[in-house]
Amino acid sequence: MQHNLATREDDISWKTAVGGEDQEILAGLMADPMYLSSKFFYDEVGSKLFEEITRLDEYYVSRTEKSILEANAGEIMSGADHASVVELGSGDCSKISILLSALGQETLKTVTYVPFDVSMSAIEDSGCRLREKFGSVEISAVVADFMDHIHLVSQHEKRVFCFFGSTIGNQDRGHAVRFLENLGKLMRSGERLLLGLDMVKDRNILEKAYNDTEGITARFNKNILEVTNHTIGTDFDTEEFEHRAFFHEEKQRIEMHLVARKDVTITSPFFDGTLGIQKGDSIHTENSHKFTTDHIDEMASLSGLSVRNAYADNNDWFTLVDYVK
Ligand code: AVJ
Numbered sequence: 001m002q003h004n005l006a007t008r009e010d011d012i013s014w015k016t017a018v019g020g021e022d023q024e025i026l027a028g029l030m031a032d033p034m035y036l037s038s039k040f041f042y043d044e045v046g047s048k049l050f051e052e053i054t055r056l057d058e059y060y061v062s063r064t065e066k067s068i069l070e071a072n073a074g075e076i077m078s079g080a081d082h083a084s085v086v087e088l089g090s091g092d093c094s095k096i097s098i099l100l101s102a103l104g105q106e107t108l109k110t111v112t113y114v115p116f117d118v119s120m121s122a123i124e125d126s127g128c129r130l131r132e133k134f135g136s137v138e139i140s141a142v143v144a145d146f147m148d149h150i151h152l153v154s155q156h157e158k159r160v161f162c163f164f165g166s167t168i169g170n171q172d173r174g175h176a177v178r179f180l181e182n183l184g185k186l187m188r189s190g191e192r193l194l195l196g197l198d199m200v201k202d203r204n205i206l207e208k209a210y211n212d213t214e215g216i217t218a219r220f221n222k223n224i225l226e227v228t229n230h231t232i233g234t235d236f237d238t239e240e241f242e243h244r245a246f247f248h249e250e251k252q253r254i255e256m257h258l259v260a261r262k263d264v265t266i267t268s269p270f271f272d273g274t275l276g277i278q279k280g281d282s283i284h285t286e287n288s289h290k291f292t293t294d295h296i297d298e299m300a301s302l303s304g305l306s307v308r309n310a311y312a313d314n315n316d317w318f319t320l321v322d323y324v325k
Contacts (some may be wrong), residue, residue, distance in 0.1 A: 181304075201290070305321065
């Protein structure tokens with residue numbers, strides 16, 4: 001499913017490839033153990049909750065990455081005239097704004113911003129805000145899952161791929177490497193990838209970031225059941241599930257789960273019969289892998305890219321890697 005939407009009055013050009021979410025959600029609930037892909041967190045409510053998370057004291061991730069971008073934007077964006085800045089998982093536009101702010105007015109006019117996200121409404125919001133700040137920048141959006149549809153950016157030249165937020169950590173190591181391999185193959189010589197990576201650190205710091213005292217992360221986690229209800233007509237009651245997040249030392253990742261507080265029976269027009277969930281059963285909703293400097297080099301060699309530069313904060317909690325083909 002792929003088509004170009006007519007140019008809208010806000011002057012963003014669009015490409016879309018969406019569909020199949022219902023089958024994906026269904027497959028996860030039928031699996032043992034049950035899982036739901038973390039990409040389903042980000043409906044309108046979930047995206048708002050995630051923005052709240054990024055402002056929490058405990059959630060150092062976004063703040064730290066932004067401080068790295070701010071400190072190094074000039075160097076990162078040198079030579080970015082006539083570039084297409086492709087942002088994978090564009091969510092909100094705050095990080096790309098930091099980079100574009102480092103460009104002069106004349107250079108800005110030569111740059112195209114290509115937000116690539118499953119959520120058209122998220123792109124519209126961030127596109128509007130970006131237009132307010134940088135009137136002249138051209139925007140060419142792609143609405144699709146970039147894990148499957150990265151080739152949709154083939155018409156653009158001199159691309160700077162931006163994959164911020166350590167979102168690549170949501171993938172299993174194998175998937176992440178395969179994705180980077182594909183991206184590396186599609187990149188032309190001289191093109192770059194700015195990859196934001198949350199580093200392995202003291203487990204208390206990590207676990208606090210995913211178990212905030214205000215319970216925003218718990219609401220964010222439970223919202224995936226609302227998304228499931230809307231998508232396949234299930235009747236999950238979020239009250240019947242508990243948020244659980246912990247650091248898995250061996251796998252070097254935060255895992256998030258929803259654990260049933262009691263036996264529940266779920267119905268859906270997509271099921272034959274019902275789905276029984278027992279007290280203590282969990283639905284695995286997210287992996288957030290953390291990285292080491294070894295991973296940074298390994299990802300380069302496996303994807304055919306070179307590390308041009310790596311920027312970190314003073315605590316080495318987060319790294320922004322500048323890979324080049
Ligand atoms: C946006 C996927 C990087 O894994 O830290 C925040 C999402 N989940 N709190 C992360 C998230 C729980 C976030 N990523």
